[in-house]
Amino acid sequence: MDKPKVVLGVSGGIAAYKACELLRRFTESGHDVRVVPTASALHFVGAATWSALSGNPVSTEVWDDVHEVQHVRIGQQADLVVVAPATADMLAKAAHGLADDLLTNTLLTARCPVVFAPAMHTEMWEHPATRENVATLRCRGAVVIEPAVGRLTGVDTGKGRLPDPVEIFEVCRRVLARGVTEPDLEGRHVVVSAGGTREPLDPVRFLGNRSSGKQGYALARTAAARGARVTLIAANTGLPDPAGVDVVQVGTAVQLREAVLKAAADADAVVMAAAVADFRPSTYAAGKIKKKDGQDPAPIVLVRNPDILAEISADRARPGQVVVGFAAETDDVLANGRAKLARKGCDLLVVNEVGEGKTFGSEENEAVVLGADGSETPVPHGPKEALADTVWDLVAARLE
Secondary structure: OOOOEEEEEEOOOHHHHHHHHHHHHHHHOOOEEEEEEOOOHHHOOOHHHHHHHHOOOOOOOOOOOHHHOHHHHHHHHOOEEEEEEEOHHHHHHHHHOOOOOHHHHHHHHOOOOEEEEEOOOHHHHHOHHHHHHHHHHHHOOOEEOOOEEEEOOOOOEEEEEOOOHHHHHHHHHHHHHHOOOOOOOOOOEEEEEEEEOOEEOOOOOEEOOOOOOHHHHHHHHHHHHOOOEEEEEEEOOOOOOOOOEEEEEEOOHHHHHHHHHHHHHHOOEEEEOOEOOOEEEOOOOOOOOOOOOOOOOOOOOEEEOOOHHHHHHHOOOOOOOEEEEEEEEOOOHHHHHHHHHHHHOOOEEEEEEOEOOEOOOOOEEEEEEEEOOOOEEEEEEEEHHHHHHHHHHHHHHHHO
């Protein structure tokens, strides 16, 4: 089979060196990559580096190899175009259809999915001109990943940092897997919870669960790849932030509830993939609970945690908001799932069987998505991204 053809555009920012790692991810996973840097990008990373890493020739000018009509052919033949880093200047040129070099010509001729990974100083990212250019590109079907927050050039810190190349690659992989040029969640704000809450007993101990957060992160990544603005509320996961996703870190069920309610205020959909503890200790010991010789430990008295899924299902923050829950069951999976769906009042419930060696911490999952309309959508054993895409397919249909 032919290798998927990827055009990696590199514009002139200090983060250009990070694109080498992105290029390596593509080539090592079997993609045929053509790097098209701007002239400014070559001040940061030379053409020889791009050529050696990609195994393909590198050019910035439309006048090179004119007989091959590169300024048209490269874009026409691509399965994906990704620009990383995408500077404010590059976003402006792309939004206004300017074509003064090989990369901007390629963007105009491409009829495949296009992904931009912006990198610039915070002031440039927040400037009204840049925001309008980003909105224009998204309206036309491009995926513009939200930049990360962190250290920029010099001593500056803020939003505008290029997301981790590994995470950019994951977004691109999902875009390629879907093979559609119009992101169906464009303009939507979705909230995803992930991980497992921890309810502290004392400064060193807690009650928790085995949730790794990987399914929730897969939901966040796939939503970003489908054009959504994503808020990920992460409970004790230890996973790297997905590219283009706003991450809110929480610890307990009470903290998760507060974060979900705040983020859901303007959300089109809320997906509660986190494993939220049903109970918490009624009291918190300010000092470590000591083991005393000859004495049994004092009983731990538990109180109920808030039922976040039922709460947001019963009191929707906005009309038409879609709410999705998850149910981890050990027996009578579908029967218990149907009962929980009715009890919680959500639109969709993802039901899966859990236990030793099942689901928790795994890269794969298997589930049935139950609908309040009586529907059942089985998802066979496979990558968690596949389940995530099925969930968003069902959500997107209900948002329409």
